[in-house]
């Protein structure tokens with residue numbers, strides 16, 4: 001297979017949802033269809049901590065939530081599929097957001113009884129900003145849920161995206177009969193008595209009248225709804241789907257593995273190939289560019305506690321990875337050798353056989369890389385556009401419990417900050433170290449990892465929520481600092497204020513009208 005053919009068969013996406021909508025269950029089903037796992041229950045077990053080979057952090061096991069994003073790869077219908085897992089817990093949104101920078105499409109799972117929930121909405125906004133296609137799977141049809149038509153209006157009203165159903169549920173809950181699949185010209189029967197899962201339409205494009213379903217009132221209702229939608233609703237347009245303006249909607253029940261394979265097949269048909277990526281000079285690097293390039297969207301330490309390793313996750317943007325290749329680390333302007341690299345199959349991390357644009361590889365890291373780094377070869381020299389950063393809202397003061405152990409304390413902080421796990425600020429007047437996070441759980445993970453990985457016990461003092469605003473270096477004046485507006489520097493040494501609240505910020509702005517307060521640091 002040529003490089004071009006290899007690249008064209010890549011499909012890289014993330015599943016987004018509110019916790020409990022069924023993301024783990026559906027991921028598991030997808031992996032099963034891809035032959036990547038033999039039994040459903042593997043991903044789930046990992047999530048709840050019963051997974052024998054588990055290499056996940058204790059804290060994750062205790063809480064039964066997925067703290068870390070992982071990558072799963074499998075082949076299906078001639079395509080090489082990469083699923084990037086995103087943690088559903090809101091405390092980890094920063095990590096999730098960055099992962100969404102590395103995919104070409106998103107699948108949004110919605111609980112049919114709950115509709116659009118808070119976390120779905122937040123994640124959807126990020127996906128929307130990127131303008132990548134979103135496919136919707138409305139889950140748990142085996143239970144009573146909301147009216148399908150209402151759910152579609154919710155997509156438009158709450159998320160502001162037009163939708164087009166690809167199939168339509170026939171009843172729900174106890175009365176769930178199956179899916180009216182007008183896309184494929186068939187009905188997919190839920191728990192068929194005669195064992196026949198698919199009933200194909202006849203030459204008139206209808207379910208043969210001899211079939212008992214045609215006498216079922218839920219079928220008649222579904223038919224009416226679907227006709228109404230096909231007449232008056234949005235028309236399917238591949239162009240609009242690819243542009244992220246129209247979301248194809250599928251119904252099903254992940255738990256009973258119903259409608260999932262149909263979804264996967266149709267999804268793979270329309271999900272886009274790897275997309276190009278912009279450099280800081282606004283040049284689009286195409287996937288088919290023969291020179292290798294990629295960017296690091298995530299660094300994760302100690303995925304396997306026995307090895308104390310760090311892994312930098314690289315999204316390949318162009319070309320092909322070759323074992324042992326030399327690449328430019330653009331930020332440092334130096335060459336590094338990519339020798340120790342893994343790929344992510346569902347059950348284990350394996351050595352990379354071939355990885356091309358669209359794929360994710362894991363590069364073992366001993367402290368060389370940072371989140372956002374660009375790797376290139378050949379004629380490609382420029383960095384990719386920086387990944388968006390998310391301003392933390394919660395803050396803690398942190399100290400080493402044992403003052404004699406400053407060294408390991410410092411090392412741990414440096415590495416965890418570099419990983420992008422947490423944000424670091426240093427008070428300008430006292431030199432105190434302050435940490436910022438999007439959510440409380442990030443602090444707990446930090447404390448836990450400091451102890452276990454760096455043997456450094458910490459004392460964390462909550463500072464509550466703060467509003468961060470950067471200032472220009474020339475405006476910096478120590479006299480402006482107070483307990484309600486703490487002057488500090490971030491890890492790049494950029495000056496900023498941590499304001500106690502919006503009030504304090506307005507008060508400050510009145511007092512120092514000439515000091516410009518910036519939401520992002522800019523030179």
Ligand code: GDP
Pocket residue numbers: 017018019020021022023024025026088139140141142143252253254255256
């Ligand atoms: P996640 O938090 O989004 O990963 O959700 P999970 O996949 O862990 O599912 C949350 C709960 O919903 C679990 O108890 C699942 O068994 C259940 N669940 C998932 N899909 C379905 C479904 O299609 N029907 C029903 N009845 N329950 C489901």
